[in-house]
Amino acid sequence: TQLLEQSPQFLSIQEGENLTVYCNSSSVFSSLQWYRQEPGEGPVLLVTVVTGGEVKKLKRLTFQFGDARKDSSLHITAAQPGDTGLYLCAGVSRRLVFGKGTKLTVNP
Amino acid sequence: DAEITQSPRHKITETGRQVTLACHQTWNHNNMFWYRQDLGHGLRLIHYSYGVQDTNKGEVSDGYSVSRSNTEDLPLTLESAASSQTSVYFCASKRDRDSGHEQFFGPGTRLTVL
Numbered sequence: 001t002q003l004l005e006q007s008p009q010f011l012s013i014q015e016g017e018n019l020t021v022y023c024n025s026s027s028v029f030s031s032l033q034w035y036r037q038e039p040g041e042g043p044v045l046l047v048t049v050v051t052g053g054e055v056k057k058l059k060r061l062t063f064q065f066g067d068a069r070k071d072s073s074l075h076i077t078a079a080q081p082g083d084t085g086l087y088l089c090a091g092v093s094r095r096l097v098f099g100k101g102t103k104l105t106v107n108p
Numbered sequence: 109d110a111e112i113t114q115s116p117r118h119k120i121t122e123t124g125r126q127v128t129l130a131c132h133q134t135w136n137h138n139n140m141f142w143y144r145q146d147l148g149h150g151l152r153l154i155h156y157s158y159g160v161q162d163t164n165k166g167e168v169s170d171g172y173s174v175s176r177s178n179t180e181d182l183p184l185t186l187e188s189a190a191s192s193q194t195s196v197y198f199c200a201s202k203r204d205r206d207s208g209h210e211q212f213f214g215p216g217t218r219l220t221v222l
Contacts, residue, residue, distance in 0.1 A: 033210075042198050042213025043151070088151065095141075095166075096211065100150035 002027040004091050004099035012105040016078050021102045023089035024071045030092050032072045034063055037086040037101070079106045110135045114199050114214040122222055127186040129217050131199030139202040140182040141211065142174060144195040151198065157182055158205055189221045
């Protein structure tokens, strides 16, 4: 069974701080996706990383795929209250395998 | 604009009753999925379909069934609702079958089984 472990589970920070969320697995995935989910809504795709070592940037969000394609990280610079939400990583194999998520709260 | 909708958004039912959750997408995607989301478990796949008349079991399919009679709809049925099926249910669709293309999620149905 393929598993994705996300850490931390919960993160509460002040506006302007930086943070990193981790997604780790013992399995290799063909690619990895990051979703953000807001309360009362479904997850929305932020990015897909495909190549080992790949780095993608989305404004203040930086996503990195590990060289061995088993892990990934999401770094947010100067967090804002609008970044609040549940961040989910999902490994792509035959079907999506989701991590349990990191619940981020950014306080003004 | 294309979209994916779920109904109802909230449902309260009693143990033993049959419940059907609707999912409708206008993306014209062949691939559709049902997940449940629970604290401590994340998103878990219940059933999925790669096209009309095709249905497949996911990792937590016991007590659930789906049918696919057209491209747009994939209703999820709980044959005899149990309290363990209290959860938030998400439907999703995707354009391509075996790739990392984006899954588009519906807004979810919160189901409570008393």
